[in-house]
Amino acid sequence: MGKPAEEVIAVKKSIPSELRHFFEYVWYTGIAGHADWAETVSDDMIQNQSIAPVTGGLCDKKARRFNFYYRPCETPPCTWDIYLFDNEIEDIAKGRTLDLTLWKCEHGACRNLYTYPIYAICNEPRPEL
Secondary structure, eight states, rough: OOOOOOOEEEEEEEEEEHHHHHHHHIOOOOTTTHHHHHHSSSSSSOTTTTTOOOEEEETTTTTTTTEEEEEEEEEEEEEEEEEEEEEHHHHHTTTSSEEEEEEESOOOOOOOEEEEEEOOOSSSSOOOO
């Protein structure tokens, strides 16, 4: 018999202050400031480790869509895989958006979060069924 399909769970997370400060930097210095690093398609050109443990970049120039990997904890490791449009980054930077609805797998030990449920596939070891 095959393994049961993995379920995903929506979680509403308050945006941590360091992540909000990072998006302020991205919006004011990068996007609104028309910095090259905010206008070039890349997966790691946008980062400022002195503000927050985030790397990312512009993933769709026409749609103005960005992807970021936020690593709020090291032990055990966890990553928030966040996709945002430029207007969503602006809303976070200006304090109009205070939380994000993200997705996680059903496995209790997994702490990774994703913008889209289809990406919420856990890599944590599973108990034998």
